[in-house]
Amino acid sequence: MNIHISPENEQFIQSAIDSGAFTDPRQVLDEALSLLKKREALRHDVEAGLAQLDRGEGRDAEKVFTRLLERADALHSSKSPNK
Numbered sequence: 001m002n003i004h005i006s007p008e009n010e011q012f013i014q015s016a017i018d019s020g021a022f023t024d025p026r027q028v029l030d031e032a033l034s035l036l037k038k039r040e041a042l043r044h045d046v047e048a049g050l051a052q053l054d055r056g057e058g059r060d061a062e063k064v065f066t067r068l069l070e071r072a073d074a075l076h077s078s079k080s081p082n083k
Contacts, residue, residue, distance in 0.1 A: 005013070013028045022028045052058065
């Protein structure tokens with residue numbers, strides 16, 4: 001497959017390589033495609049969550065955050081050096 005890249009994107013790719021984060025253009029493009037796939041998966045998950053809310057399957061936010069804080073406190077307490 002042959003692709004044409006805009007000069008701006010080509011410069012961005014070269015900058016990423018010059019910074020040492022990547023060794024070649026393929027690595028940059030592989031990372032970009034990986035992030036695009038993750039974005040699409042996240043979009044799908046958000047759409048599924050919104051559909052659940054539309055069906056009345058949501059949870060009370062106060063209860064969720066209270067439970068998360070309780071779990072975080074318990075985790076923090078179990079890792080405390082004084083225990």
